[in-house]
Amino acid sequence: MEKTWVVNKFFEFLDGRFPDAKCELIHKNLYELAISTILSAQCTDEMVNRVTPLLFEKYPDFRALALSDIGEVKEIIRPTGFYNNKAKSITTLAKIVVTKYGGELPLVMELLVKLPGIGRKTANIILSEYATAEGIVVDTHVKRVSKRLGLTTHDDPIKIEKDLISLIPENRWGKISHQIIHFGRQICKARKPECSNCQMKDFCSYYKQ
DNA sequence: CTCCCGATAT
DNA sequence: ATATCAGGAG
Incomplete structure (x- = not known):
């Protein structure tokens, strides 16, 4: 056909x-969407939405997440699976975003995919929601x-x-x-x-x- | 290519 | 018991 x-x-x-x-990942801003999307790898978005309220309460932005204790982050996101990799990704991502981009993600595909935990699929989600779908x-x-x-x-x-x-x-x-x-x-x-x-x-x- | 990994449906 | 879930890094 x-x-x-x-x-x-x-x-x-x-x-x-x-x-x-x-998008069914619950988020209030670019920071929350990016983190939720990273956590959603090989996991239902329902499960992500269950852990993010506490995560975003304790770490409301990249600056707070950059200063977090990775052990606490791991415990909060554990139910989403791959929690060691994901915790490492999002905490490292936060530090880079703070030191290199002034605390907010650059809405540019080439820059996004260089960041830890963000591949083509995650970048596409971020851009289609907060910029223009590339x-x-x-x-x-x-x-x-x-x-x-x-x-x-x-x-x-x-x-x-x-x-x-x-x-x-x-x-x-x-x-x-x-x-x-x-x-x-x-x-x-x-x-x-x-x-x-x-x-x-x-x-x-x-x-x- | 392998590894990461818990929760849920079948 | 096992397949599957908004993948990405080494």
């Missing part, structure tokens, strides 16, 4: 079903859904993003990741996808086998 046609059907479906999909967020849900719908055949997130960028108009880049993620969580699930109830099944290469 023609990719561009599948994509257009997908737009129509997503806009009808998830018209105002947005690309498309490719996380585990976007990867799975894109492959099932036949929009890409790759496993490498960078290659998947290139495929999606060529298929999706730029004015949708910021929102479509959130829409696909909602779709991936509720319907096109990893474990038990609800294909029988899915409006995309007639256009889905995964459903046809």
Whole structure:
């Protein structure tokens, strides 16, 4: 089936079903979004939202986090998993942001991805929320859904993003990741996808086998 | 490529 | 018991 046609059907479906999909990581500002997103690696955002209230109460900004005791940070974020790596990332990140960028993140892709704990996916989330989307967020849900719908055949997130960028108009880049993620969580699930109830099944290469 | 890692659904 | 969860670093 023609990719561009599948994509257009997908737009129509997503806009009808998830018209105002947005980021589900609870945050009040750029600092909180960046930290929440780093913590969300291989962890549900629900779990992240459970630990961040205490984390942000004790460390309300990069300056406070830079002065934190890493042991206390580890205990607070432990339930999100990978807590040693994540604690090291966010405390080191805070110190760099304070000393090098005056306490706030630079909203520039090339600078963001050099910072500890921030890769292409995290940077895309930050930019699409607080600046202009420079690309498309490719996380585990976007990867799975894109492959099932036949929009890409790759496993490498960078290659998947290139495929999606060529298929999706730029004015949708910021929102479509959130829409696909909602779709991936509720319907096109990893474990038990609800294909029988899915409006995309007639256009889905995964459903046809 | 491997390692990091706890919580939850299946 | 095991797969999966808004990945990133070495």
